[in-house]
Amino acid sequence: MKKSLFGLVALAAAGALPAVAQSLPATPKRPVTDTYFGKKVVDNYRWLEDTNNPEVQAWFKAQGDYTNQTLDQIPGRDRLIKTFEDYDKLLAVRYGEIKQRGNRYFYRKTLPNEKVGKLYVREGKTGAEKPLFDPMSLATDKQKSYAMTAFTPSPNGQLVVIGLQEGGAELSTLRTMTVATKAFRPESIPAVFGGTVDWLPDNSGFLYTPNNSTDPKDPKGNLNTKARLHRLGTPPKADPDLFSRAKNPDMGIRPDQYPLMAFSNDRTQVYGELSSVDRRINAWVTTPADLSKPKIAWKKLAAPTDSVYSYSKIGSKLFLHSVKGAPNGRILMTDAAAPSPATATVLLPESTQNITRLSATKDYLFVTLSDGINEHIRQYSPATKQWADVPLTTKGTTGIEFYDPSSSNEALVYVMSWNDPGTLYDYNPATQKLVTSAFHVPMNYPGVADLVVEELEVPSHDGTMVPLSLIYRKGLKKDGSAVCLMDGYGAYGNSATPYFSRRNLALLNQGVVWAETHPRGGSEKGDKWYRAGYQTTKPNTWKDFIACGDYLVKNSYTSPQHLIGMGTSAGGVLIGRAITERPDLFAAAISNVSCSNALRFENSPNGPVNAPEFGTVKDSVQCMGLYEMDAFNHVVPGTKYPAVLCVGGMNDPRVIVWQPGKFAAALQGASTSGKPVLMQVNYDNGHFTEDKKVAFRNFANMYAFALWQAGHPAFQPATTAVK
Secondary structure (H helix, E strand, C coil): CHHHHHHHHHHHCCCCCCCCCCCCCCCCCCCEEEEECCEEEEECCHHHHCCCCHHHHHHHHHHHHHHHHHHCCCCCHHHHHHHHHHHHHCCCCEEEEEEEECCEEEEEEECCCCCCCEEEEEECCCCCEEEEECHHHHCCCCCCCEEEEEEEECCCCCEEEEEEEECCCCEEEEEEEECCCCEEEEEEEEEEECCCCEECCCCCEEEECECCCCCCCCCCCCCCCEEEEEECCCCHHHCCEEEECCCCHHHCCCCCCEEEEEECCCCCCEEEEEECCCCCCCEEEECHHHHHCCCCCCEEEECHHHCEEEEEEECCEEEEEECCCCCCCEEEEEECCCCCHHHCEEEECCCCCEEEEEEECCCCEEEEEECCCCEEEEEEECCCCEEEECCCCCCCEEEEEECCCCCCCCEEEEEEECCEEEEEEEEECCCCEEEECCCCCCCCCCCHHHEEEEEEEEECCCCCEEEEEEEEECCCCCCCCCCEEEEECCCCCCCCCCCCCHHHHHHHCCCCEEEEECCECECCCCHHHHHCCCHHHCHHHHHHHHHHHHHHHHCCCCCCCCEEEEEECCHHHHHHHHHHHCHHHCCEEEEECCCCCHHHHHHCCCHHHHHHHHCCCCCHHHHHHHHHCCCHHHCCCCECCCEEEEEEECCCCCCCCHHHHHHHHHHHHHECCCCCEEEEEECCCCCCCCCHHHHHHHHHHHHHHHHHHCCCHHHCCCCCCCC
16 A cells, blocks of 8 residues: 555656655544534644654654655755855855944844844944854764743843753844853753843843743643743742732733833833734833832733734823724824823824834834835824835835834835845935945845746635736746746735745746745735635635636646645645645645644644634634634545645644645545655654755755646656656
8 A cells, every 4th residue: 555655646646756665654534523512623633633652753863764765765855954054155154143232233244154143233323343252162962953032131231141052943042242251151941932122221131921831733822821020140930920910810810921021112101911922912011110019000001802903102192003993004193101092193194005114212102104016115203293104116025124213213125026136235324325234245146137026916715916026037928837836824924025045046046936925924915914814715815816826827827737735834725725726726735734623723822822813613604614714624536636735844843843744644545546645754853944954955845846746847856756
């Protein structure tokens, strides 16, 4: 049976690989039946959810080994890794997260020959740089990946908290370094997601929220968490709980909500916010002096019913980005000391442009607006009550970051697009002058001048026009022969704005058409677009994706024999349901760290936190919505499915590895197309990783598999060896 399965793979592939030494692992069915509000659902692979079971661990190991042996034989895979490396070397240095404290500038810097970034500091923006910290210096095992998830300098620039990660895990250990000596203080605080903190104004300590466990697979790891205060020189175990379900039983905090605390830019207020996937904030405000009191006198800032997405304080005013009664968003202004969204003044009314971001420096407010694809930035001065446009002329995705919003107005501004890596500018809002930044590094990549961009809208299943971005090389023959990789996400209101990618360029320069879809569930067309691909309306997300694929085939950009579909993370719902609803449309699919078993997602560590986005099995209507978006439960035996590569990370705290694992098992047992279904298991990776060596291999594996199965000539074996 195992031999014949691989024989079918060899016969069906555009070009067959030699048989691998190891066989595809068998996956026994052990049915478990659940009844959800009268609906019986049989789960044949529930046993794979017990990742602590040695049998399950052996299954993942065998699947991963078989997949690695198969992927290692694909011609073009190693050349693709080499191309990633070559393009990376064309960027002489990469700077990131530039933060100013006084005259000191802290930043992450990565050289082409380095796997991860190091921390540096300069005295003055153009001063001589000094290395502060190399994450790999802590490595006892040089084969493992070590990186900084985040770093946060103290207000006086004399200390810096660094979040350290191992093996791609996003749960970091916090260490505090003295800048002058580069020595770490003795405290070590584990299990902080992302490694983010906010310093006290007097530099004596910081606010942070740890998980309950260092194990990303612990089901109670991020439930009932507590926002704490660490004062330097005190034991972390004694850090007081300032904001939590236990500390504030009258606030109605749910176990899955993540309590965070942070200061306003001017350090005159402290905000307590319940972080979740619900974009509507649930937040309170207090004064810094209250942090030392036994009971903090919190004032309500905004409730979810106020539909406020973000807020920024300047002087005595609090500015709110609200979508209540305004799906494209509007900016409100209220008293910072006694905020009231209900009675706030409308500062910027809703328009045809969708507000995507709100941020502020010391004296200026910045609002980013989008036409659905391209963005621009407006600034507002509370002192003069004047609006103005930030003078960027290039179209694409805009970004604005701040050196030190607590004491400065200077900003870093950039624009990038599908075919332009962009320029980094220093921006002075008072003069409205843009100057190429000292941190800008010129980028010149091969083939960029030959790229064509098409921005289209295509009709979906219900007639809704869905944006579709196409990028390809000049001279494309629209005869259906081109390989096309179609990507999609459509969740959490995240929009697929234009971005420049060296990885994408490596495919584009081999004649691949890159199609970026903008399905409902994102915010390309405002809050209504998001809510139209959310919970029970989620089918629009994958149906929009399918409609884009049909358009590409109908108009001969590609054909079903050459179309690749890809979805990552929450995009696993999109790609999983697209191939289970329309398996005939795709030659291959990449299901990357994917939410593939939505009905069981609440049984994973990160599941309860995501219930506001996808729904809960505790509600009869939402439960049926979860079933509908569950790719695993829509795998039908005897169906000719496309070739599929499922990818999971053993250190992934967001989408536990059994989500893509069960989907792979179901497809392997059901598909009659003879095309391969593989499960790539990453033991040196979580949801993603900064480690370039690991990331390059990971993406080269995904792309090489899909390009092999979609018939790209550079990824076909020289000879056919059918076993």
